[in-house]
Amino acid sequence: MPNLHRRVVLAAGLGLLAASTVRAAGAVVRVDDPRLDALIDPAAPIRTLFDDGRWCEGPCWAPGLGGLVFSDTKANRIRVLADDRSVKTLFDPSENGNGNTLDGQGRLITCEHRTRRVVRREPDGTKIVLADAFAGRRLNSPNDAVVAADGAVWFTDPVFGITQPEEGILAEPEQGARRVYRVTAPGTPAAKVEAMTDALDQPNGLAFAPDGRTLYVSESGASLNPEAGRAVMAFSVGADGRLGPPRTFAPIEAGVPDGLKVDGAGRVYAACGDGIRIFAPDGTPLG
Template sequence: MMSRRDVLAAAAAGLTTAPVAAGPILRADDAGFSAVVDSGAQLRTLYSGGRWCEGPCFAPALGGLVFSDVRSNRMLVLGEDGEARTFRDPSNNANGNTLDAQGRLVTCEHRGRRVVRREADGGLTVLADSYAGKPLNSPNDAALGPDGAIWFTDPIYGITVPDEGIMAEPAQSARRVYRIAPSGGIAAMTEALDQPNGIAFSPDGRTLYVSDTGAALKNPEGARAIYAFAVTAGPLPAPRVFATLEAGVADGLDVDEAGRVYAACVDGVRVFGSSGAPLGRIATATAAANVAFGGPDGRRLFVCAGPAVHAIDLEVRGARFA
């Protein structure tokens, strides 16, 4: 048995194994967080069999919540019965997903280095795979614009991170945000960010939010902010910093009916007011990669976090369900 002196010495050295109480799932940083989520709301795990779950998109016409398991090179759909079924296997290391103005699924593919649209018969139409005659880097996430255009981010993760695509040197000179017009055709909208990642629009469509994840590439001094762009017909003007993180990066984004921004972060989902002020956090056991609103009334927030997909019912609806 250890003597009292030994116990004290071990404690001083940090060697004791006393259990540490788990922190709360919900943390309020502002009184406004109570309008977002009830204090008794529970975060439920719907699926836990993935490697790196990403790109949640609520699509009832396709069977429920469509999501990507990027590193397993497949896509699944999670039905209301709780069953996860194969949607695409292989998926070209698919990542972000969104619905277009006609409700068709649009998917960013790392391995294909392209953005594709799923047609009614299950076939795929390529919307973008190059810019200025050169292959894209690795389309990451997408959002539907107010005029029916599809906007997407194009960092380099799918060509530099093993298991997320095919390793290659970037063909593009910058990591950009692109716009695919409703009639077709791709335009570069900005190259102001290091590694543009998550993307979402404000409810009125006048502001575009993009997370910059430059700090994720083993660069502690890299970008770790969410930026806001005023949406214009041509190339976007210089952005303003919407919110910053003291550690980690913000990945996928979504927006609710009141313009609050939800960001998938290393410690869960951070919620920011429309001004950028931090409102609170919904903690996850593993780093959150992406978020999406859905459910029967648009109030369910789905969270992809490592091997798992979680859900929590909120007091507010997602912007596209308002």
């Protein structure tokens, strides 16, 4: 598992390069729980692998595409970072792409701000629209996506891409809420877009626990409204895929949580304003 852990931390960290301020030199690992020592060397340094992005988002480890795929949202392109640290552009323009993930067949799924839709890239380059509307109205600006064990695509739909000038096209929301959605049988005639919860102000990153019984979602409402929420929330997932009521998994006192990853042991990695915060499955801060 060490390589997986390294890549998860790298993936979460990449999303911060363009979004955070430069931190002072010195120690970069804060240990809140001794269990962190089994995961990260407290003396580990940060190595910058790429620093030419305007607003890096949506890291996704995709060996079939050449390495770590990520969106440079404000630059309107999607790029890939190879093991040899070379970087190439996959898609330009990217429709202000943000979150990326892979389905079970290794196909890239991307949330596009500019078109306000979720799309899938086929092996021949064809782009299939998985979701662009709900209840007859356009989505806000899909932000991040994850694929469940049954192949359904889950995604968040805050308003960042229609309220931030460089992240999409300014527009009034057509949806009455910012929701988490699920697309069943994506890309087929039987596909259905379902609203799973509207409990969060601005849902952002999302990830499933290894057993699929918990869905973690970043509440990033405070980025637009200081009085709104800033926490990693958790929902129980029923046998039918329906969500239980939200509970606060990890409060965030500074900035807001953005991208989320979960490793094979169930630890949750949250990209936050002050770094990558890591939590045990029970919500204990590890560091």
